Amino acid sequence: MASFIGLGRLARTVQCLHSQSRALSISSRAYLNTPSSYGLRSSLQLAHTTRQWRSELDRATFTTSFPCSKKSSADQVTFHNPMLNKMKPKLQSMQELHDKLLKDLNGQSTDDIEDLSPAKFAEKTKQLHDLSQITDRYSEVESLIRDLYSLQQMLEDPATNQDKDLLEMTQEEIKSTTDDIIEKEKELLLSMLPTDTADEANAILEIRAGTGGDEAGLFAADVLRMYERFAERQRWKWDEIAKTHDGLGAIKTQGRIHTSTITVAIMPQPTDVQVHIADSDVRVDVFRASGSGGQKVNTTDSAIRLTHLPTGIVVAIQDERSNQKNRAKAFTILRAKLFELEREKLANERRDKRRAQVGSGTRSEKIRTYNYPQNRVTDHRINKTLHELESVLDGESLPEFIQALRVEEQTDLLMAMNDEE
């Protein structure tokens, strides 16, 4: 039985991967860096992915069965999307907050506008702007739904039924308005998703060969290629930060007969400000010649090893001929690792909280299996299998997993938001 199992830390891992991108390794490790990538949010606006994953959203999460409401009350609208109906109280409180902010900023509220410091004013303006992204869509959907109610009333009107043309026109209108509503409701839902500022950052992807010796190295090389091709297909820019090969990574041996594991991690690349590393916390090791160095020694060994003392994280880079450059790269990676560690801690706290409420089971460490003999790839987090290993490894079918994972994450996020109420 020759299966290859991807070990990952979080469901987030591959989702971020979709929203951002890249890196990989041959036999032990490699880092690639994207100079530019799309955040979760902005990539939703890409036509080529949006449509695709919207259909996923329909199937995977929300039924679009049409609750053809007989309600004629224009005050109470019922969304077609059950998720939105659940979130209606939240939407309403957002609307109230929005209106209050608007009043405050226009100086119409009882609070004296003079009391607002410029900073406070800017903060409120920003808050108002962010809220309008949601409330504007909310109003839009509401007015569409009211339109629909009127149309439905028209349909029930005997006068309409007697005029065949009018009947057809009304039915047409209902159909197109309904389509509109479905679209706009989805946009509304997405606008409600919490933003993660790290989504805007570049990503660093790290692949490491785990158990399985040389085979794991070959497997890591395959997955490296997969992500490289995937990024190329997405037209993402990426740089290789470092690639370490021990031995002969590129050579295929006959018969993959063992189970090998690799780990894939995606880390947002933080700024210097987001993660400040104290000099005293890092031990920097360089090649140290015997004697006193300087003019006496011309070493070409420019390897740098950083040890972050509080966490024990070690980053070693030797690709560049200048140890200053290796050092800069190593710090970039170290910063990303520390940032990720912190984020993971927060995410775990949040998830644990939710898990306690929802009572979901424990997460398996095994996230994806690549079974070569069976030509099969299974993602265990969403229980999705594709019988086209080659196409996945070529980066072509990979988005199918990523989209499904993404839907999963968005659903999770929305549910979590609702639970917080």
Add this chain to the structure above:
Amino acid sequence: MRTTLELVKIWTEALVPVCNHSQSHASQELKWLMQHAKQVAHIQEQQLKAKAASSYSPNIIAGQRGRGTLSPHEIELLQGYVDQRVKSRKPLQYILGTQPFMDLEILTRPPTLIPRWETEEWTAKLAATLTSEPSLFASGNLSSRFKILDICSGSGCIPLGLASSLPPFSSHLFGVDIHPKAVQLAKDNEAKNRDLLNGNTVEFHQADLLAPHAVDTFLSWTREKTTSSGASGASGASGYNLVISNPPYIAHDEYDTLEPEVSQWEDPKALLADEEGLVFYPRIAQIAIQLLSQPKPSSSSSAGSDSESGVSEEGSPRGGRQWKNGPDLDKVRIPELVFEIGGDHQVDYVRDAVRDAGFSRVRVWKDLADRARCIVGAR
């Protein structure tokens, strides 16, 4: 015929003895050599193609090759490089022809000294130190720029590296070396990297620092610029704000112990110094103090910093200028003299020489390998 893989194995093994007996470093060096061979082969191929096109004789060019394999020509080139490395102990940087230095690529040609990582490290640190004090840099005409002189400039890496990191159009840097070959290489390096120098000017001169009128000669370069730029008679602006030197500092008895990459390839005149490697320091320190321009009254120092906070355990301030304790250089915030030294054993002598020349503040900078690497002074 051997496969590429077999060759890679053989070459790596061959390189191990010249790579500190490290397998991983040997494969890293081979990677760099291989990149170089491919680059050279590619350029030659392009030239051949151009020739072939002009002489109407196609089909000279080899077809496409698979990824990861080498063409016969590349193999030939690479075999040559490995031989040079292993048999002739030619330094990697002379084979590749360059060495990265900060954000620049510095050309390397025998026998001019190849930039060392320690030098790159302290040059970057010096650039960061200077840049952290924006008041040093007045933008304006050439005569009002921050002036730096690098004595024994070799390939020119130090002034060029500094220029690339200092504020745009803020500085005028000078390099001087006694060896015409070094000066030529430095000029080539300036030309190669000019676009990366932030509009800072770097010029190189050939002169002997032991000549009787060295000070006048060195000063004349700043004056020439002052007058030729037609500036108003700002006589106070002549002279340098900072003097730097990485002079030869290897003692004769140490020389015999050096690796062949150094002793057989690099100019002994750039490495060896009499009197235990120390002969140049007092001379350069004495020259430097005469080269420095009058200190500007420090406008940034607050009343509080006029206290004794600037006093180091090594001496009390003698000059009129007060130095604040900085987080990095607690005694010498803004250096006026920077020496690279050979290591811990030269600290005492060079520190005394610098102090005797009239620099009241003296500090040691260590390198990443935790060795004393620079003596830094200020008046």
